[in-house]
Amino acid sequence: MTDRRRILGPLDASPLTFESESVISALEGEASSKFQLKKLHVSQPSSGDDKIFVDMGLVTNCEGSCYMEIDNTLIQVSVYGPRPIRGSFIDTATLSVECRFLPFLTESKEFANGNGRNSLTEIEQRLSSFVYSCFVNTIILSKYPKSSIDIFIKVISVDSYDTNFIKLTNYLVNCASLSIVDAQIEVKDIITAGYIPTSIVTSFTNLHLPNDKIVGLYISDDTDAEIDDEKVLSSMIMECNKKARDLRSSLNKYLIQLVK
Amino acid sequence: MFKITLSPAERSYLHESLSCLSPIRPDARLNKQFRPLEATCSFLPGSNGSARIRMADGAECLASVKAKVVSLQLNNANSAQHLKNLIEVDLDINGIRDDSNLSSTIASSLKGSLVKHIPLEKLRLTHRYAFKLFIDIVVLSHSSVYPLTLLSLATYMALKSTKLPLLTSTVNDRDIEEQPMFSDDWESSLALFGDSSLSPPLLFVVAVVKDNIFIDPSPEEESVSENGICLTYANGKIISPLQTISLSPKDNTGINSAQILKAHALVKEIGPLVVKSLDEIVSDDSIKTIF
Numbered sequence: 187m188t189d190r191r192r193i194l195g196p197l198d199a200s201p202l203t204f205e206s207e208s209v210i211s212a213l214e215g216e217a218s219s220k221f222q223l224k225k226l227h228v229s230q231p232s233s234g235d236d237k238i239f240v241d242m243g244l245v246t247n248c249e250g251s252c253y254m255e256i257d258n259t260l261i262q263v264s265v266y267g268p269r270p271i272r273g274s275f276i277d278t279a280t281l282s283v284e285c286r287f288l289p290f291l292t293e294s295k296e297f298a299n300g301n302g303r304n305s306l307t308e309i310e311q312r313l314s315s316f317v318y319s320c321f322v323n324t325i326i327l328s329k330y331p332k333s334s335i336d337i338f339i340k341v342i343s344v345d346s347y348d349t350n351f352i353k354l355t356n357y358l359v360n361c362a363s364l365s366i367v368d369a370q371i372e373v374k375d376i377i378t379a380g381y382i383p384t385s386i387v388t389s390f391t392n393l394h395l396p397n398d399k400i401v402g403l404y405i406s407d408d409t410d411a412e413i414d415d416e417k418v419l420s421s422m423i424m425e426c427n428k429k430a431r432d433l434r435s436s437l438n439k440y441l442i443q444l445v446k
Numbered sequence: 447m448f449k450i451t452l453s454p455a456e457r458s459y460l461h462e463s464l465s466c467l468s469p470i471r472p473d474a475r476l477n478k479q480f481r482p483l484e485a486t487c488s489f490l491p492g493s494n495g496s497a498r499i500r501m502a503d504g505a506e507c508l509a510s511v512k513a514k515v516v517s518l519q520l521n522n523a524n525s526a527q528h529l530k531n532l533i534e535v536d537l538d539i540n541g542i543r544d545d546s547n548l549s550s551t552i553a554s555s556l557k558g559s560l561v562k563h564i565p566l567e568k569l570r571l572t573h574r575y576a577f578k579l580f581i582d583i584v585v586l587s588h589s590s591v592y593p594l595t596l597l598s599l600a601t602y603m604a605l606k607s608t609k610l611p612l613l614t615s616t617v618n619d620r621d622i623e624e625q626p627m628f629s630d631d632w633e634s635s636l637a638l639f640g641d642s643s644l645s646p647p648l649l650f651v652v653a654v655v656k657d658n659i660f661i662d663p664s665p666e667e668e669s670v671s672e673n674g675i676c677l678t679y680a681n682g683k684i685i686s687p688l689q690t691i692s693l694s695p696k697d698n699t700g701i702n703s704a705q706i707l708k709a710h711a712l713v714k715e716i717g718p719l720v721v722k723s724l725d726e727i728v729s730d731d732s733i734k735t736i737f
Contacts, residue, residue, distance in 0.1 A: 278696060311550040318547075319691055323673070323698040384686070390700065399700035403675075405688040407558035414683040414714075416707050423703045 196247055238360075240440060242368045248338075250369025254361040259354065260342035263361045265369040267335035279330035283318040285310050285339040285358065313355055314339070320359055320379075320388045320402035326372045335371060337362055352406055356381040359388050359402070360433065367441065377401055378437060380429030384411055387426035398427055452669060461670045461697070465656035472666055478716050480662045485599070485727050487607045495608030495638070499600045503664070506586040507596045509604035511638075513569075513577040515626060530561050532569050532578045539585040539593065552594055555687055556583075556601065559647040559678050562685075564605070568638060572619045575626050577610060589665045590651075591693050594676060598649040599724065605646040606728045608638040647680035648720060652709045653693055654701055659709045661716060668693040673701045675709045679717040684710055 238256050245251035248264040255261075268279055287310060306314065317339065325335065339358055344351075359379035366373060375390040385405040389398045400423070405413060413419045452460065463470040469477060482502045490496035495511040516532075537553040538544065560581070569577040583601060585593055612634045615627035629635075639645060653663035653671035660667055668674070674693035678685050692698055 281695070306545070306547075306550075308550050308554045311547050312554060315547050315551045316689075322692045322695055323700045327695065385688075399702055400690070400706070401698075401700040403688065403690045403701075403706065405686045407555075407562065407678075407687040411686070413686055413688060413710075416710060419688075419710060420703055420707060423706065427703075 198247060240364060242364055242444070248369075250365045250367070250371070252361050252365035252368055254357060254364075256357055257345050258343055259345040259357060261354075261357055261361045262340045262342060263358070263365040264338050264340075265335065265362075265365045265371070266338070267369070268330040268333035268371065269336075271332060271334045275332050277331050278327040279325070279333045279335050281318060281322055281325060281327060281335050281337070283314045283321065283337045283339065283362075285314040285317065285341065287341045287344070291341065291344060309351060313351065313358060316355055316386075316402060316404055317358055317362055320377060321362065321366070323401040324373050324375065324377050324390060325366065326374060329372045337365070352381050352383060352386055352404075355379070355404065356386050359386075360437070364437065376434070376437065378430045378434040380426040380431070380433065382422060382425050382429075384408075385422050385426060387423055387430060389427050389430045398431065400427070452666065457670050457697075460666060461655065464658060464660070464667065464670065466658075469655070469658045469660075471660065471664075473664065477658060477660050478712055480720075481664065483599075485603060485724070487603050487728050494610060495604045495606070497600045497603035497607060499596060499603070501589075501596065503589050505588040505590065505593065505596055507588070507593070507600040508584045508586065509597075509600035510582045511604045511608045512580045512582070513608070513610055514580065515571065515575055516578045517574055518570075518576050530566075532566060532576055533557065533561055533564060534578065534580050535560065536580070536582045537585075537597070538583070540587055548592070552592075552597065555594070555676070555689070556598065556649065558687060559649065559680075559685070560601070560605075563644050563647045563680050565638070565644050568610075568636075571613055571626050572615075572617050572624075574619050574623060579608075581605070590663070591665070591668050592651050592674065592676075592691055594649050595651050595662060598647070599720075602646045602648050603724055603728055606639055606725065609635040610638055611635050643681070645681050645721070647678050647685065648717065649676060649678050650713050650717075651676050651691070651693075652712065654705050654709065657705065657708070659705065659712050661712060663693070670694065670697065672697060672699045673705075675701070675706065677709060677713045679713055679721075682718065684714055684717075 238254060241253045243251060244253050245264045248266050251262065251264040253262045271280070286306065317337065321337065339362060341354065344354060356379040359377065363377050367376060377388050377390040379386055379388040385403070387400055388402045389400050403423070411418055411422060460472065475481070484500045486498045488496055489498060490510050493510040493512045497509050498506070500506045535553055535557040537549055537556070539549050542549050564579070569579065571577060581601060581604070583597055585597065588596060590596070609632070611628035613626055614629045615624055650661060652675050653660045653667055654673045654675060655671050663671060671693045674691040676689050676691050678687055690701065
């Protein structure tokens with residue numbers, strides 16, 4: 187049987203038209219002034235180790251999106267949903283996270299999976315499942331029955347190719363967190379991630395509890411730290427938590443500034 | 447894998463009883479007690495080491511270790527990287543696609559921990575040749591969301607029972623290339639972990655409910671747990687990787703560092719006991735039940 191459906195573009199797609207010179211120059215002028223505005227949004231954590239450029243809502247056909255630049259690391263996250271799903275009733279939303287490196291980033295042998303990049307590579311899977319495990323704790327899924335929330339992460343460029351991408355994991359969580367905010371999905375709290383070279387912690391301050399809670403912890407297998415020692419482990423967690431909290435306060439400032 | 451669907455009342459009852467000060471598990475186990483399991487070792491004649499583990503609920507896992515002689519293209523700069531490539535882990539979980547997130551995350555965390563704890567130098571035969579280990583793991587059936595504990599117990603036993611044939615030809619083939627020759631007497635074979643100070647890592651998944659930590663959670667317990675932690679234990683120590691995992695998509699709340707430390711202490715306590723009972727099976731070669 188032939189497919190008789192018509193191939194339609196996105197609902198809000200606008201037809202391609204060729205503007206006259208004057209319109210183009212006007213548009214360019216507008217774009218550059220916009221760019222200057224965005225530059226103001228650069229937020230700097232008080233710890234001062236990473237300068238982050240953030241812009242939210244760049245992607246228009248999704249519910250929420252966030253673009254983040256940290257040195258040469260570029261990440262873009264878009265959130266689709268909550269959108270209704272077909273099939274039988276379920277009482278909570280299902281969450282899915284997909285993280286992809288852009289194809290030209292994956293020339294290095296360790297990423298290649300040799301079958302035409304149809305499936306995610308091991309590292310992409312690991313990053314996706316970490317981000318998933320953080321957000322499944324945070325998003326109030328029971329508010330959205332019979333629906334799905336999909337988080338798509340695109341890594342456009344990576345600064346350093348450390349084997350376990352601890353730094354990148356940290357940025358992914360922060361970027362996804364802001365795009366969830368942009369999508370106005372109900373969460374228990376905004377989460378931020380903090381890292382030290384070997385481990386990563388994401389934490390959120392629960393309003394009902396006095397202490398910070400950890401929603402995701404990952405200590406990579408190439409760490410040299412003696413995590414057998416409880417003191418070392420807890421000090422590592424403390425340090426990550428502190429970083430996450432610092433970032434949290436600067437993100438809060440940024441969000442407040444945005445509302446104003 | 448079958449999905450546990452509990453009614454809200456059942457969930458609440460189970461959650462309450464697990465979060466008591468002295469928790470009550472549905473099968474009356476202690477929080478540090480495994481479900482009974484049956485284990486066999488070295489039962490596959492065609493592989494160098496093998497193990498099979500069966501849980502009381504029908505979950506079953508087979509692990510096999512095969513060694514193959516490969517030639518090393520050595521240039522000293524990346525010899526360490528080459529040695530890392532001497533271990534290949536292949537995982538097949540019944541009912542789950544090979545390229546699914548779960549399967550590849552489990553395989554990568556297993557491989558990551560194995561590479562550091564297998565005596566790679568023992569795999570090295572001569573200057574030009576080495577053994578490459580192919581670790582194949584098949585989970586025939588499982589009830590848990592995250593069957594990592596089962597997998598890692600089977601892998602541990604398979605590796606512990608791995609025997610490599612004794613090399614009879616010369617070790618020094620730096621100048622003249624020579625195919626390695628082996629003794630055909632299995633009595634004189636060498637155990638991979640024979641006199642090594644290393645031991646294969648064990649990965650434990652624990653479920654967290656309020657302030658209580660449960661080892662070897664049953665599917666019902668997993669579905670009401672607030673969080674899961676995966677810890678690695680080797681040579682009497684907790685080692686990395688250590689990570690949180692979500693065992694159920696409902697009622698997750700996150701954890702605090704006290705709970706992580708509690709899980710840390712629990713695995714440190716039961717680790718030696720598990721190692722001891724697994725080692726007994728490996729040395730005895732007959733079916734046994736461990737608790």
